[in-house]
Each structure stands twice: as C-alpha cells, then as structure tokens.
Amino acid sequence: ETGVTQSPTHLIKTRGQQVTLRCSSQSGHNTVSWYQQALGQGPQFIFQYYREEENGRGNFPPRFSGLQFPNYSSELNVNALELDDSALYLCASSLRVGGALGETQYFGPGTRLLVL
C-alpha cells in the first residue's frame, strides 16, 4: 500500500454529465499527478499539480481540469463527459525537493469511470 487514496472506487455517469474524482496524497508528499488508463492500454498523463498550480499538462482537452488544495489533496474534474472518457483514473503523489526530474510517483488504486 502506498498511502495514496482515491474516491470513489467506481462511478457510472451518462454522456454530457460532469464528474469529480478525489485523491489524497501520501503523507509528506506535495505533488499530485493524474493519469487516464483506457482498457488494455498504458496510463496517459493528464496533468500535474505542485503548490496548488498546474505544473505540466498532457494532450487532454480543457474540459479536463483539476485542483490541488493546501493539504496537497487533489480533484480531477471532467465536464461534458464522452463515451471515450470511460477509463481507470489514477492519481499519483510524489515529493518534490528542488528539481522535478527523477521524482518517484506512487499510485493510488484508481477510480473506474464508466460513461453510458
């Protein structure tokens, strides 16, 4: 167990709806990253938050947005859900001290989202 927790574990939504996923970082970690893992594929980087600011973003549209709170927990929000958004959403936390290169990210169990 990494100490990274995510809620909910499973979620079913319909196309066009909005969803919020939550992540609590491992104790002492200050950086949170989000990944989308479609069925049968490797995870794809969505974005990263450090000091409550977005710190890098992958090839995802603006309807994917996030927040990081002062306690380093984080939310992923997805608006106007599409069928292709069905996936496992993984949160990872890490400790940034100085530069970001080589940080080890520790993953939570994920939230499985199904869009109908």
Next chain:
Amino acid sequence: AQSVTQLDSHVSVSEGTPVLLRCNYSSSYSPSLFWYVQHPNKGLQLLLKYTSAATLVKGINGFEAEFKKSETSFHLTKPSAHMSDAAEYFCVVSELTGGGNKLTFGTGTQLKVEL
C-alpha cells in the same frame, strides 16, 4: 520527447524459470527509468527505479533491471518466477514538462506464469 518501447506484449514462463521482460528507451538526456507492475483491477506498484547511481538496480520481490546505455535498454529480470508474479508490467520514463515531470508508459507486457 522521451519514449519507451516494450518489445513483447505477452510473455509466458513456467514457475521456477527465469523471467526477462524487454524494454528499450529513447532519450535526449540521461533518463530516469522505472518499472511498475499492475495486478488485475489494482493500481500501479513501483518495482524499481534507475537514476544513474548504479547500472544494476535491485527492486522488490526479487526483480532487478540493468541499464545499458550502449544498447538503450532497461530489461527487467527475475531468476525464478512465482505464480504471484503474473501481472502487467510497464516500463516507464520520466520526462520534464511545464516545470514538472510526467511519466511516459510503454504499452505493457502481460506476464503469464504456468505451473
């Protein structure tokens, strides 16, 4: 951009025999490389990490990987497979982006362990 290529989508071994999962990387600078494992319906667990301190990296559960710059490879090995090793394995490279860093995953290797 950094990338990794996992050369086998599926590997099948017998319990007690060696495991070899192959990964090649592409990087414009000295890379940080990882292997993660994902058991069915679970999150990702870190097996080991390379950050240039030593070319042979030992990880958890008897796994190790060797960084070979001349071959741009980072293959994962284990001397003796156990049934509990059956899972999906991802070779991963860390890349700087927008002030932070992102992990770029390979396509994964499904390891099957047979009796």
